[in-house]
Amino acid sequence: MRRSIVLLSFCVCLMLAGCATVTMYSDPFPVTKTASEIEVYRTTKPDRAYIEIGEIKCSSSSESICLNKIKKKASELGAEAIIITGSASTETKTQTLQYGLTASTSKDIGLKAIAIKYK
Secondary structure: OHHHHHHHHHHHHHHHHOOEEEEEOOOOOOOOOOHHHOEEEOOOOOOOOEEEEEEEEEOOOOHHHHHHHHHHHHHHOOOOEEEEEEOOEEEEEEEEOHHHOEEEEEEEEOEEEEEEEEO
């Protein structure tokens, strides 16, 4: 019984942690900023020229965990900022109701961002 609880706890931690995956658009650059120094753009893009290094996705259900993971990965790629472009994925659940009717609900999961380097 105790082993089952430990295993279940481990699985839950893995689900919450999520992971960051990268699709590269260019070669990485030398690291110039720590994760905490990475600038975050949510509703606007930078008003100066930049190069897109790659797209980073995080699938955790916690936005703050995703943001930290994305900033860490962006820093490792030599980025100076990230542009949040949306959620990493959408989870849809469908339920069958009476008389053959169905109802669906959708939930956005994680974050997706573009890692950038200023020109």
